[in-house]
Amino acid sequence: MNVGSSLRIYEINTRLYRRRFADITESELVTLAKSGFDAIWLMGVWQVSEASTKISRIIESDYEGSPFAVPLYELSSELGGREEYEALRKRVNSAGMAVILDFVSNHVALDSPWIDSNPEWFIRADCSVRPQSVSEYHLHRSGELIAFGRDPFFPPWVDTAQLDYTSTALRSHMIGVLMRIASLADGVRCDMAMLLMRDYIRRQWYPGLPDSIFEARMDREFWSEAITRVKSAHPGFLFIAEAYWSSEPSLIEMGFDYCYEKELYDGMVARDVQVIQGRLSRDSSALQKSLYFIENHDELRAANLFEPATNLAAAAMILALPGAVLIHEGQMSGKKERVPVQRVIPLIYEEPDRELEDSYLRLLKCTESEPFKSGEFVLLNAEQSGLVIFLRRKNENVVVYVGAASLSGVSLAEAAVDLTSAVSASGGGVHIVTNLLTGETCVVTTHEGRFIVHIGRLVKAESKFCLFQIAVL
Template identity: 40%
Template sequence: MGKWPLHPLVYEINTAVWLTSLSRTYGRPISLGGIPQAELERLAELRFDGVWLMGVWQRSAASRTIARAEPALLSEYRRALPDVRPDDIIGSPYAIADYTVDPLFGGDQELAALRQRLRALNLRLVLDFVPNHLARDHAWVGARPEFLVQGTAAELQARPNDYFEAGGRVFAHGRDPNFAPWTDTVQVDYRCAAARRAMTHLLVALSERCDGLRCDMAMLVTADVFCRTWGGRFDPPGADFWPDAIRGIKRAHPGFLMLAEVYWDLEYDLQQQGFDFTYDKRLYDRFQRRDDPEAVRRHLVADIEFQRRLARFVENHDEPRAAAQFGPEGSKAVAALAVTLPGLRLLHQGQLDGFETRWPVQLRRAVPEPTNTDLQAFYQRLLNAVDSAVFHEGSWKLLEARAAWSGNRSCWNAVAHRWVKGEEFVLAVSNLSPDPMQCYVPLELPALSGCTWELRDLLSEARYDREGDGLLHPGLYLDMPAYGRHVFAFA
């Protein structure tokens, strides 16, 4: 299969919920090997380059027990699924007992067969890698305790939520230093060179089974962060995990995609350590600050070599649903921007249908929701719009939105940018405000001069004729409603 596009479109699917839903729809048990061809063809028709099957690996019995007993989690389940039953709760997909496909989903051979079916439709497969921790009942607890962070009886007594006892030893739970530990996990000790080699071997083995990996909380295992969290130093000093591990993958599979979930302004650092793409959580956070579209524009002035390696999203399994968080119209404005920016464009199962309930990852069943047909039609047009070489191979530039008249400051609510490939021009504009907006956008394309151009809005099919000289100065005049958005193709 050919290499990934420069700006790929990836669709995250909750494997457990998807298979449960398909089984209900088709009236028979469906595992990975039995997914109807029509369902896979539907993904291909939506123009995705890759499918991230979240949560395929074997879940932990200990995690399942904890997930069925923790009061805070039970409350979260009931909010998302009022009639939740114990058998709906299958444990966290991020407390992995073994990197084999969970028998609940059909096992390794069914995943391999599904990958071939996806490849026949030009769809690449992305899977999870959780570097920081393993399930607390993983085989390494008994077989390789030296690969894991251990504690003392005194630490266990003083901080019983941070540590647990197994086989006469005390182990640390996996953790993000800013939050409580994940009590269904055990922390891998990256200070240990043998542990790093073992995790590298696992990572390279996983790369044989898919076309990309989404690496959970990738910054936690960098030397700087790990040693700030746990103390000590890496053996040998100066060592790190990701650079060597990713080089090992790229030697075997040069076109393999590595996506890092990363926060704390460490995106650039992880790119330098070898990741192809890193989460752009800062952009998402700025979308949430709905009173400051200028913050979004400032974010987009960063160097293009950095920006083209960011993964843009307006929802995923960790965040609220976009339709609920931003409202149906607001979600269109931010999605139209995120999906047309350079970088990896990540969309989420249910987002295209306007679902508003976030699914806890421990559940295998979701409450049925009605499809928002207006949002569904919007996303279909948006995905059709970006299914063009200009959005994958073109050159990108952020544009300035100028005041339509003196004293009109609504132009600050607009974010405009354009793509160019040869003689193909596309302009995308979003009004990120709940108020109407007027502005001029100078297009900065001398090739427009001296001609009349038809501007076709790919999100509405509206058409406008404009003189090229006017598009250069004073620019394209726009009068947009609250949360309005355009993607104009020039002809």
């Protein structure tokens, strides 16, 4: 897989609508590929735990367990098993796209046979090395008190058992699991990847253990070793980290190809231009290693967070950035119901928003050109409040994004953007400016040494963004 260029990933909740691998047709996949997607993330392909299913029904009677409570990494029989999966992978690859699967690295299901065979692979109750609460552990049938899997900022995931990466044997086994996944797919999305970092494991699970003992047990980062070994055997295999807490630079250093860009997402949701500009001010290598999104299975639906014009403005921004973009199933058609991963049948039927979907497809198409794939990225100063402005440039091909990113500030149609620096290489003069989404054009002439584009000449009053190309007339 070509890492470093513009990568578009489409997330499919594989269990939704009780479909099977065989139900994802060649026609659907070809359409996605022609729309500009490079990879399909098949979320939830592993056999779901029986214990997770039972526990989930404490909450809702129609829940069918979490696909992130994995007992063993076996392809789901309900989805069609290995044979149907292999046929689906062949269809995806034949359409010119890659397949990405989940690796739930931090924990396994409560009923995983690994607890019986290898209890030392798990965090077990030990008040000599950490503060503990009864609610954080469960009594396994073997008699072992095993910690639930968890993120320290949220309650434990009570259908999971916490793995202990200070175990050399566990680390070796999990690298073997990754090797097997690499034989089944083209990439992996690593769930909550920062929970495996040594500093975190030390703080969360072994604060009372002497440094020398901890260092002897875990003398290296799991991800560095695992990624090196897997890529040695499968050079094109892609590693994506679900990552938070500003852990992205460390994970990239360990070998990840892309990390979630949650802080930019939070800035867009909050309409905080300062946060957005701060994230876009990072160096180009950090931007290129980012996976941008405005929706995924964990977050609220974009159509609930943004009205249509702002939805498109946010989507256009991330599609115009260097790096990778994730689009969630149903996002382009304006779905509003956020379906929990435990539910396989939505509660409501929603008519697709065809106008929104058509705009998304045009955005995907118009951001396929070379400036977006490999062009220079330049964040520009916005003289008017509330705007985010940047350009992508490949030789003489210049494209500019202007977005109204805050609830206050100037309206987009009133914005006047000084792009003198963008056209200086062409010697100024007369240029034609084209709105890539609508095809609307206007002629702009350098006046008194300045090249100023009045955005209202290119967009309607209600528009929240403009993505336009500048060319010498």
